[in-house]
Amino acid sequence: MSHAINFFVSSSSHSPATFTISRPSVFVSTGSLRVPVKKSLRSLVVKASAASDLDESQSSPVLVSENGSGGVLSSVTKEYGRNNAVAPSADSSSIEVDTVTEAELKENGFRSTRRTKLICTIGPATCGFEQLEALAVEGMNVARINMCHGTRDWHRMVIERVRRLNEEKGFAVAIMMDTEGSEIHMGDLGGASSAKAEDGEIWNFTVRAFDPPLPERTITVNYDGFAEDVKVGDDLLVDGGMVRFEVIEKIGPDVKCLCTDPGLLLPRANLTFWRDGKLVRERNAMLPTISSKDWLDIDFGIAEGVDFIAVSFVKSAEVIKHLKSYIKARARDGDIAVIAKIESIDSLRNLEEIIQASDGAMVARGDLGAQIPLEQVPSEQQKIVQLCRQLNRPVIVASQLLESMIEYPIPTRAEVADVSEAVRQRGDALMLSGESAMGQFPEKALTVLRTVSLRIERRWREQKRREVIELPSIASSFSDSISEEICNSAAKMANNLEVDALFVYTKNGHMASLLSRCRPDCPIFAFTTATSVRRRLNLQWGLMPFRLNYSDDMESNLNKTFSLLKARGMIKSGDLIIAVSDMLQSIQVMNVP
Numbered sequence: 001m002s003h004a005i006n007f008f009v010s011s012s013s014h015s016p017a018t019f020t021i022s023r024p025s026v027f028v029s030t031g032s033l034r035v036p037v038k039k040s041l042r043s044l045v046v047k048a049s050a051a052s053d054l055d056e057s058q059s060s061p062v063l064v065s066e067n068g069s070g071g072v073l074s075s076v077t078k079e080y081g082r083n084n085a086v087a088p089s090a091d092s093s094s095i096e097v098d099t100v101t102e103a104e105l106k107e108n109g110f111r112s113t114r115r116t117k118l119i120c121t122i123g124p125a126t127c128g129f130e131q132l133e134a135l136a137v138e139g140m141n142v143a144r145i146n147m148c149h150g151t152r153d154w155h156r157m158v159i160e161r162v163r164r165l166n167e168e169k170g171f172a173v174a175i176m177m178d179t180e181g182s183e184i185h186m187g188d189l190g191g192a193s194s195a196k197a198e199d200g201e202i203w204n205f206t207v208r209a210f211d212p213p214l215p216e217r218t219i220t221v222n223y224d225g226f227a228e229d230v231k232v233g234d235d236l237l238v239d240g241g242m243v244r245f246e247v248i249e250k251i252g253p254d255v256k257c258l259c260t261d262p263g264l265l266l267p268r269a270n271l272t273f274w275r276d277g278k279l280v281r282e283r284n285a286m287l288p289t290i291s292s293k294d295w296l297d298i299d300f301g302i303a304e305g306v307d308f309i310a311v312s313f314v315k316s317a318e319v320i321k322h323l324k325s326y327i328k329a330r331a332r333d334g335d336i337a338v339i340a341k342i343e344s345i346d347s348l349r350n351l352e353e354i355i356q357a358s359d360g361a362m363v364a365r366g367d368l369g370a371q372i373p374l375e376q377v378p379s380e381q382q383k384i385v386q387l388c389r390q391l392n393r394p395v396i397v398a399s400q401l402l403e404s405m406i407e408y409p410i411p412t413r414a415e416v417a418d419v420s421e422a423v424r425q426r427g428d429a430l431m432l433s434g435e436s437a438m439g440q441f442p443e444k445a446l447t448v449l450r451t452v453s454l455r456i457e458r459r460w461r462e463q464k465r466r467e468v469i470e471l472p473s474i475a476s477s478f479s480d481s482i483s484e485e486i487c488n489s490a491a492k493m494a495n496n497l498e499v500d501a502l503f504v505y506t507k508n509g510h511m512a513s514l515l516s517r518c519r520p521d522c523p524i525f526a527f528t529t530a531t532s533v534r535r536r537l538n539l540q541w542g543l544m545p546f547r548l549n550y551s552d553d554m555e556s557n558l559n560k561t562f563s564l565l566k567a568r569g570m571i572k573s574g575d576l577i578i579a580v581s582d583m584l585q586s587i588q589v590m591n592v593p
């Protein structure tokens, strides 16, 4: 039983586009098995130029059910039967999906797969091959390396290990490189992992360079203009206030500071200075978003073929556009996605154009909370998440989700509530920072993210809660509009018909992202021919990316997919699916034969 809605768009600009719609049948539930009930099936052809103009004679010979004869399904069934007779499993190795998704599907079925994606920052606590493998098993979709820390050799080693893990163990973990950016930060504490600043102590913040070991109570600062820009009486905040100093004296390159809020200083911690209760942005506001060191790191990332580059302290859309054209000119397959980190006042000011210019955004709450009042961070998060969804860009919620798990094996109740809220807002991905980079319980922290995500997502589906977020049209061409309408309709149909899965055949991933944007109840199987597209889709809500070679012939693609997935026990006969594709703009509803 199969039904299709086809949109045939004429290549000639003069002739009207033609839409073919065949009515879906009604499905009734009998226990756990849904049985399609045939109603009178008719194909409708709608001309775009006159929507009311119906013509029953122009349905597709291949894909549209003709008056209930089940054009698609009957041929799918026949084809499938033929494939079966020949050798369905001989081909079964030619579909690539990561082992975690496969296991999840086999064990628990479609409904229970996790929709929210998980990112782990890799650091000393997790850079070993076994540690990386443990994170991958636990559900890490993306490994993040932060160029603020470690050497390029260290990062290369991590990338190689993740790649080896993918190749040898069948994972599909993507790699995100995060730039250092040129905001003001402390040096590396002369190699010490931390230093304790006590109340009333005088520390020297200096722009002088030292060979290790550093003199006692000395902090180097990366920004040359620091000593000139600060004034006696300014507050100096480390990591947004984890440790606080007051500037008491300036002597050339040295700035003597009195510790007023004691705490632990960590290497390369961010520094901000405040005057009369306001963040001071002197000449450092003119620092380039991408420093010369960042450009070298970006070259490194391009050479290593990372999947995402996250740009720290983005101020405007221009820098994102510049980086994207730089990557396009240099990257082999030109498709490294650029993620704009929203962590400064300027990035909030230019939010929409920044998100529009980028391939995704990160709510980098750590530094954001050091630049705006803390009580403003939650509403900014909500706003960014919503805007990204509207503009169809994946969004990551990052920093301090489970901060206490750096030291303790269980999170605080407040942290669990924070994670729940991010999942409820339906951000695409959650990110661990220190919890996985240098914490004592990286795997446990990831487990918390996974289980909380699963629970909130399930409750949401059970309660049939659909949020009332308006999704404006974002298409820039007629063809894009059709894709968008198809995806919106397919997602709605999927919810109404309670289908088991949406299938999307997408060469560049765009149709998959449009479906993800609708946040449908069922999972989205995204089939793409390119390994790099598959890895990038890892960041998007609800998408299960598969790599598969396919043709322009949807009928044979579906046959092949059913055959391959059935052979691996990932779908079964009777499962109800809706398929869309960006090659033939159509919606098909069918039971797996």
Ligand SMILES: Nc1ncnc2c1ncn2[C@@H]1O[C@H](COP(=O)(O)OP(=O)(O)OP(=O)(O)O)[C@@H](O)[C@H]1O
Residues within 6 Å of the ligand: 121, 122, 123, 124, 146, 148, 149, 150, 178, 266, 267, 268, 269, 312, 366, 367, 433, 434, 435, 437, 438
């Ligand atoms: N490659 C690394 N080597 C050593 N320590 C690391 C590394 N990556 C992260 N860390 C540690 O984990 C902490 C949290 O990581 P995270 O990536 O959030 O960095 P951050 O310094 O807070 O900066 P950012 O604002 O870019 O996130 C860091 O402060 C650092 O102590």
Ligand SMILES: CC(=O)C(=O)O
Residues within 6 Å of the ligand: 312, 341, 343, 363, 364, 365, 366, 367, 368, 398, 399, 433
């Ligand atoms: C992730 C990051 O850069 C931040 O929260 O500041």
Ligand SMILES: [K+]
Residues within 6 Å of the ligand: 146, 147, 148, 178, 179, 180, 181, 312
């Ligand atoms: K960074």
Ligand SMILES: [Mg+2]
Residues within 6 Å of the ligand: 312, 343, 364, 366, 367
């Ligand atoms: Mg930051």
